[in-house]
Amino acid sequence: MPKPERPTSALCDHDEAAVRYRGRDLVEELIGKLSFTEVLMLQILGRLPGAPERRMMDAILVTLMEHGLTPSAITTRLVYHSAPEAMQGAVAAGLLAVGSQFVGTMENAALLLREIREDPAGLEPAARRVAESYRAERRAIPGFGHHLHKPDDPRAKRLLELAREEGQAGSQVEALEILGHAVDAAAGRHVTVNATGAIAAILGDMGVPPELMRGFALVSRAAGLVSHVGEERERPSARFIWDLVEGAIPSEGGKRR
């Protein structure tokens, strides 16, 4: 195996008197001058956003923060109750639930938009082909449908509207809309674009690669999970949850198996 080349890092350097993030002096140029969202974009995307793009990112992060007692929030509360000595463990455990099945569907939605945009047949025929083949196989289309929010996911609607207002809607948002029409036509009824579908398209138009999109959910959900830790400290729910679950799922221990 060849020796791996010596890597370098552009993210941060420091000496006795200074810390720099991507070459910018933390104390002189960032603290007190830029918001968390701006510096997050500097570090993850490698560039400082203008105000419209920053507002768009704020909107995305705000949207991803909370959805009540989801698996990640329940997890954080149970782990915090069991190991209050280490709240990092509770937050980390909750983040481990930010996986392929819910938030992580962003990636698949983004990959689908890429497929449509790269189809030499053109956007509309490609969208029609995709919508019909998923329909035929009775598979859920990534970025579409929501078990709760019907007929429309209000978050998706507002995010796409904001993207247009802020001049952040590009070719991926356009592809999502064309796909939306094709999905409705194939289903014979309206199917909502969901929040992760809208976010996938908008982040794509910002230049975020699909494989990194989940990262924004991790940051934002970390904030949500910290607020669950804070609430759990004041109004504990974990013991109640434990009893509830244990009582509701019968064991079959009486029989040998």
Added chain:
Amino acid sequence: MPKPERPTSALCDHDEAAVRYRGRDLVEELIGKLSFTEVLMLQILGRLPGAPERRMMDAILVTLMEHGLTPSAITTRLVYHSAPEAMQGAVAAGLLAVGSQFVGTMENAALLLREIREDPAGLEPAARRVAESYRAERRAIPGFGHHLHKPDDPRAKRLLELAREEGQAGSQVEALEILGHAVDAAAGRHVTVNATGAIAAILGDMGVPPELMRGFALVSRAAGLVSHVGEERERPSARFIWDLVEGAIPSEGGKRR
């Protein structure tokens, strides 16, 4: 054991048409109107900040995001290399290093400030007593000293300055300063307040309980770790780190033990 009471949650509720965070409509009142930092404060602290407090929180979050190839960043890179199918695992693993020894010293600094402020002897005598007893026991004082940043941690200086500019410096920042004088006097030389010491005092003045302070580091460091994942995807370092460490730490396998 008494049955635990039925808990409730104030963080989020949702129905078909809406999602609300602490009673505020996500789509109508938050998306496109408030920044991530503002909504994070709404959720964790239970109130919306004014502009000065929001700027202060942005400054704190920006400061906690990065410090180069720390244990948490190395961890995230190694885990991402091993399990790229699940970037949530890489970020969660890195956050597990946000513990009591580095960032988590915030808690101990905040508890020390509380002790000084509650001492009936008064702030200055209490500060002197604490500084001298740590000195006598040769223990590091939480919130003071830094292995790299000397004579002053530039981040701490700037954050405390900003706290005064923004009207966010209250009784805990005052206690920190008095403790600082006592520490210098006891040591016979200047010992820097470090970034976690400054942040502990400022967050304390915002009303954050010591046990929740680590939460802000988790959110901010999550952003830093996502940027390390992004860089690792483009310029891999993990295989290099693995070889480096394995080559530098000799095993003693030849001998029975």
Added chain:
Amino acid sequence: MPKPERPTSALCDHDEAAVRYRGRDLVEELIGKLSFTEVLMLQILGRLPGAPERRMMDAILVTLMEHGLTPSAITTRLVYHSAPEAMQGAVAAGLLAVGSQFVGTMENAALLLREIREDPAGLEPAARRVAESYRAERRAIPGFGHHLHKPDDPRAKRLLELAREEGQAGSQVEALEILGHAVDAAAGRHVTVNATGAIAAILGDMGVPPELMRGFALVSRAAGLVSHVGEERERPSARFIWDLVEGAIPSEGGKRR
């Protein structure tokens, strides 16, 4: 700061033709010759056990594997449902619940036994003093009491019996028994030694430092959690748990707060 000395590791070395664990050839001396439990003891304790000690360790590990739908098992199931692409995340999340409140009480029980054994007043007076002071402060004594198993935790009883049968009961088991009498006397009724109390004493007599005891629970519980992943694959419970919890914990989103 002084440069840290170059560390070494005695756990494993390898070259093209061989892997050695603590100097023993994996292929020639371990595979097919020793059980998992024996090699685990070799690696963690630095010595191979005899048969009685190995049987004792097997009994401890077997006891720690399962207790039904505990916070750790619920966590693993929820995370697996959310991120089936990475079962390591589900198991890791569950292990994060092996903390100070349940299994981790072993450490506190072991520290209490140490305190009693080192008391110059002698075992019985020390045990009496400890039992009475916890009683006066109405605090739970680490290693005693169980919310479910009354009057006796059957696991603790059997483990202590086995320790005597196998010649593994030493001065810490003795201290636990003396403490048990004192606890009963102070309470005016029988209070059970629980499983973690018994295990703390027995591991202590094997020479395991209190701070490492939790490690045996982590290994054993990992096996339990893998079996929960296996069952979750065949009879999913996570969606049911999510709905159950969400339905049972009302949100208070209607009101501003």
Added chain:
Amino acid sequence: MPKPERPTSALCDHDEAAVRYRGRDLVEELIGKLSFTEVLMLQILGRLPGAPERRMMDAILVTLMEHGLTPSAITTRLVYHSAPEAMQGAVAAGLLAVGSQFVGTMENAALLLREIREDPAGLEPAARRVAESYRAERRAIPGFGHHLHKPDDPRAKRLLELAREEGQAGSQVEALEILGHAVDAAAGRHVTVNATGAIAAILGDMGVPPELMRGFALVSRAAGLVSHVGEERERPSARFIWDLVEGAIPSEGGKRR
């Protein structure tokens, strides 16, 4: 969405006087009677093994425990150093590195063996086809090759030998051997079966589904990582590793980017 059916669990039940694992009384039937490995198989596979199968499982678990300063071990050491208050965090972080790239290749090897065995063309033509197509695409074949162990991975050789000795080699081990001949022929030289390839075949012959195989690595590696925590407590390496890595990877902070 249809309401999910009420799930049940066969793994464990308990009442005041007893705990049962898959219907077997923990105290009467398991503690002191069965080894950890046997009970682990009872819980994960749903059946108690005979002695040959148990010896085989012990050998597999022993093999997966250690390989020195791997990413998972380095991770555990760094996280333990940063958060010694919670060793569960250190072990969990290390397990998060048991992913698709190293140990997790078991799954892909098992899926490949399934593909060959189900090929209507027959084992040998299927093996030839697979070996040649990977060769043509210059892809690594899951279960074959090792960057260190050449020409043969001694662990794989011994495990396969043991499988035959213990009567545990079935149709999947046979398929692996036939694939091995095809791989050698396609490469024009000997390519070693590696440990994960051998384990995939043997676990497959025990009836373990590919998607659960990683679980055995998690249990065994948990033991290895606990031994790394134990060694880190006595001979700290984390600060040395941190300095080493930080010193070896230059930052590029001088330049704006």
